Amino acid sequence: MKILVVDDEADVQPLFLQRFRKEIRNHELEFNFALSGEEALDYLKEKHSEVVLILSDINMPGMSGFDLLTRIRNDYGIPPPPVVMMITAYGDEESYQQAMDKGANDFLTKPLDFNLLKEKLKPLIV
Amino acid sequence: MHFFPFLAAFLLIRHLQRSLKFSPLLPKWKNMFWVGTATIVVLFFAFLKDKHGVLNDFVGVAVLGSLLYYLYNEPDFKPFHSYLFSHLPLLAAAFIGACVRLINEDFYEDFSSVFQIAIVGAFIWIFARVANSKKQDEALRVAAERKAELEALVKERTAELTLQKNELEQAVTELKSTQAQLIQAEKMASLGELTAGIAHEIQNPLNFVNNFSEVSMELIEEMEQELERGDIEEAIAIASDVKQNLEKIGFHGKRADGIVKGMLQHSRASTGQKELADINVLADEYFRLSYHGLRAKDKSFNATLVTNFTPGLPQVNIIQQDVGRVILNLFNNAFYAVQQRQKQSSSDYKPTVEVSTALLIGFIQIRIKDNGTGIPDEIKEKIMQPFFTTKPTGEGTGLGLSLSYDIIVKAHNGTIDIDSKENDYTQFTIKLPLTN
Numbered sequence: 001m002k003i004l005v006v007d008d009e010a011d012v013q014p015l016f017l018q019r020f021r022k023e024i025r026n027h028e029l030e031f032n033f034a035l036s037g038e039e040a041l042d043y044l045k046e047k048h049s050e051v052v053l054i055l056s057d058i059n060m061p062g063m064s065g066f067d068l069l070t071r072i073r074n075d076y077g078i079p080p081p082p083v084v085m086m087i088t089a090y091g092d093e094e095s096y097q098q099a100m101d102k103g104a105n106d107f108l109t110k111p112l113d114f115n116l117l118k119e120k121l122k123p124l125i126v
Numbered sequence: 127m128h129f130f131p132f133l134a135a136f137l138l139i140r141h142l143q144r145s146l147k148f149s150p151l152l153p154k155w156k157n158m159f160w161v162g163t164a165t166i167v168v169l170f171f172a173f174l175k176d177k178h179g180v181l182n183d184f185v186g187v188a189v190l191g192s193l194l195y196y197l198y199n200e201p202d203f204k205p206f207h208s209y210l211f212s213h214l215p216l217l218a219a220a221f222i223g224a225c226v227r228l229i230n231e232d233f234y235e236d237f238s239s240v241f242q243i244a245i246v247g248a249f250i251w252i253f254a255r256v257a258n259s260k261k262q263d264e265a266l267r268v269a270a271e272r273k274a275e276l277e278a279l280v281k282e283r284t285a286e287l288t289l290q291k292n293e294l295e296q297a298v299t300e301l302k303s304t305q306a307q308l309i310q311a312e313k314m315a316s317l318g319e320l321t322a323g324i325a326h327e328i329q330n331p332l333n334f335v336n337n338f339s340e341v342s343m344e345l346i347e348e349m350e351q352e353l354e355r356g357d358i359e360e361a362i363a364i365a366s367d368v369k370q371n372l373e374k375i376g377f378h379g380k381r382a383d384g385i386v387k388g389m390l391q392h393s394r395a396s397t398g399q400k401e402l403a404d405i406n407v408l409a410d411e412y413f414r415l416s417y418h419g420l421r422a423k424d425k426s427f428n429a430t431l432v433t434n435f436t437p438g439l440p441q442v443n444i445i446q447q448d449v450g451r452v453i454l455n456l457f458n459n460a461f462y463a464v465q466q467r468q469k470q471s472s473s474d475y476k477p478t479v480e481v482s483t484a485l486l487i488g489f490i491q492i493r494i495k496d497n498g499t500g501i502p503d504e505i506k507e508k509i510m511q512p513f514f515t516t517k518p519t520g521e522g523t524g525l526g527l528s529l530s531y532d533i534i535v536k537a538h539n540g541t542i543d544i545d546s547k548e549n550d551y552t553q554f555t556i557k558l559p560l561t562n
Binding site: 009011014015018019021059061062066067090098110111112114 | 333334341345430
């Protein structure tokens with residue numbers, strides 16, 4: 001299963017790679033990374049059919065996670081639409097509601113609880 | 127003709143007596159005046175019988191001369207000196223007449239009318255002078271009165287001014303202490319605005335520290351398993367990952383450390399010490415703090431942050447904390463402006479704040495530009511004034527830009543320029559001299 005992680009902090013990349021070390025080695029999961037919403041859209045242009053899950057930070061310079069979410073829901077509505085989980089350091093009700101209104105499937109707060117994330121991924125892994 | 131000096135002496139004493147009528151000096155001189163008058167009269171009559179004798183003339187000259195000499199040397203009569211001097215022509219005329227008469231009686235008789243005219247003329251001269259000096263005295267008296275009035279007025283005004291000066295000095299002292307308090311309050315207010323941004327900025331590296339240390343624990347366990355299994359190669363790969371993680375923990379720990387240090391530095395009173403600083407680092411740090419500060423208050427707010435830092439800028443000698451405050455202030459203003467414009471505009475408005483640095487000849491330039499509400503022309507002149515703010519009451523102190531001006535221009539010999547177009551953009555340009 002292909003997962004796209006969108007975060008302007010480059011250091012999330014080794015973190016995901018190490019946390020999902022076993023899953024990657026067993027070819028259960030494949031991670032790709034984008035450092036901005038713009039970069040994510042570029043990537044999706046080519047490979048949107050392959051990407052099953054998008055994990056996106058909300059708070060990024062330039063295009064925000066919400067903007068990205070709106071674009072994904074507008075541009076890639078053909079079934080099956082990708083699962084989008086929003087991640088933010090601001091775990092408040094307002095952000096949660098906004099994410100849900102814009103069509104997010106889930107909402108995670110930083111610091112990421114990877115065990116929780118793994119639980120959430122289980123039903124997605126075919 | 128001997129008659130005139132006597133008469134002049136007699137009138138001189140009478141005149142003095144009259145002049146001193148209301149003066150405290152009169153009792154002292156009263157008797158002397160009578161003695162003088164009596165002496166003159168007695169002498170006049172004593173020598174009267176020598177009707178055409180030359181002796182009579184000399185006695186008259188002597189009487190007038192000694193009287194003048196005596197009065198001239200009395201300090202009490204100093205104000206009358208010019209009056210006394212007016213008798214000198216008569217004295218001289220009478221004396222010359224008497225001398226000529228003594229030497230050559232015939233010559234004198236031939237020209238007696240000339241001498242007589244001279245003596246009468248000199249006598250009249252005295253009265254002309256008296257009349258004239260009376261006029262002058264009157265003018266002087268008026269001038270003296272006016273002077274006294276003016277002096278009293280000046281004294282009064284001086285007293286008022288001294289009082290005002292003291293009050294003003296007091297006010298200035300109070301203002302100075304108020305200003306110091308306000309500067310501190312402003313600093314604290316901007317720190318308050320920053321708190322959320324700072325929390326976010328610290329939270330991020332802390333998350334990494336926690337995540338990387340957790341994942342490293344897992345990796346170590348895995349490494350142990352691999353070693354037990356004898357897969358040395360895999361164990362070495364894991365060890366290299368762990369090493370990398372520890373580096374990242376160190377890096378993010380230092381990042382949080384730097385932020386906390388910066389915050390403490392911001393809240394402390396300025397040391398006023400100039401030190402070499404990297405403008406790019408300073409600007410970058412406050413750029414993010416300011417952005418997250420605003421975002422923490424308004425979650426729906428999002429802006430594009432553009433940085434155009436010229437790499438390899440020389441360090442500048444500045445009071446870091448103060449210049450940092452200026453930059454922070456300008457960022458806060460910029461984000462506020464784009465946020466305000468976003469509230470008024472359609473959804474295709476893209477809030478953008480841009481910071482750029484450049485090296486000019488002798489200067490480092492920092493430019494902060496936003497595409498926010500802009501500054502209307504009518505308030506452009508006012509924005510640097512203390513306490514001027516367009517924010518609602520309680521939201522702005524109105525001191526930000528005024529303090530910024532003081533810091534950049536007065537303390538660092540730099541310049542701060544504003545370029546703005548309403549509903550288009552605002553651009554602040556700071557230039558700091560490299561030699562400070």
